[in-house]
């Protein structure tokens with residue numbers, strides 16, 4: 001992932017060591033705040049003077065600020081502490097899904113500042129950009145007096161090219177090679193970052209986790225209209241040569257299986273997406289091209305879960321069948337990536353108490369060793385808005401992210 005240009009190695013090396021120290025300082029302040037200058041120097045394993053040079057630089061750039069906390073230590077000079085400065089900056093997070101698009105403004109730590117709004121996703125890109133920029137401009141107008149918008153983070157259910165920002169393929173939206181980033185930046189006059197929703201969710205977990213280990217090696221699985229997976233190894237998002245690394249949603253469970261949004265058959269997504277679970281309940285074949293009958297079209301996975309809780313055996317069976325396939329797919333992820341922890345998000349997580357044992361049993365059955373079969377799984381509820389937090393992290397995290405070398 002880090003490339004070194006042999007011709008410019010010296011220049012890169014010098015710039016990089018400074019960038020890395022800066023990243024280390026910011027990461028330590030973020031995870032330990034409030035932290036004193038002396039403690040920061042100790043955590044960095046450097047002299048206090050060297051740490052202070054960095055601190056002063058970061059304060060000049062308004063990335064951190066220094067303030068006092070608590071009652072202080074009696075007589076003498078009150079100790080001051082360093083904090084990440086997220087007071088006067090905000091970002092706009094956008095989550096584009098197959099059916100609806102969600103918007104939220106957050107501070108740089110991902111804390112929501114205004115309520116979430118949403119509207120139906122128009123698959124016509126120009127129309128979608130027009131609607132989005134109208135709504136973004138209105139959020140900016142509301143905040144004009146007291147804070148600066150740092151930019152817009154957008155997550156999409158598809159593969160994106162990290163360099164150009166183009167959406168390469170978003171099966172559930174029917175998009176191929178779509179320019180969303182530059183067009184939205186031009187329409188809003190704001191910097192725009194775009195990323196696959198699974199990857200952004202993984203990034204947000206790295207960004208939000210304070211200690212506790214496993215930040216460097218984790219996988220985020222987002223189960224919704226489709227299945228998005230983000231893989232983090234050694235603290236870095238894995239993208240791959242053609243930007244499709246981690247697309248476990250399109251790994252086949254059975255080549256003769258149901259039709260997937262990508263056009264192939266039997267992908268993991270075709271067994272565990274919300275549509276797959278609903279189709280199972282309604283006894284429909286996913287190859288069936290006929291639209292879902294109107295009376296069922298508004299029926300959601302949440303409705304299915306409440307029926308299961310109210311004793312509908314068919315609803316419970318549909319959920320548990322999804323749970324088994326979910327566990328089988330997690331086993332593939334464990335066997336391929338062997339992460340320290342897997343996060344799962346999506347509407348179906350509301351039924352975790354009903355499906356957990358089936359998920360874990362399938363994972364244990366197919367993982368190649370017993371300890372791997374017990375890989376830690378953490379659920380992320382819909383109320384935590386992992387995809388919007390992921391979108392916000394696209395803007396907030398780069399200041400803290402590992403630098404690219406040359």
Ligand SMILES: [Zn+2]
Pocket residue numbers: 249250251260261262263264267269
């Ligand atoms: Zn597929």
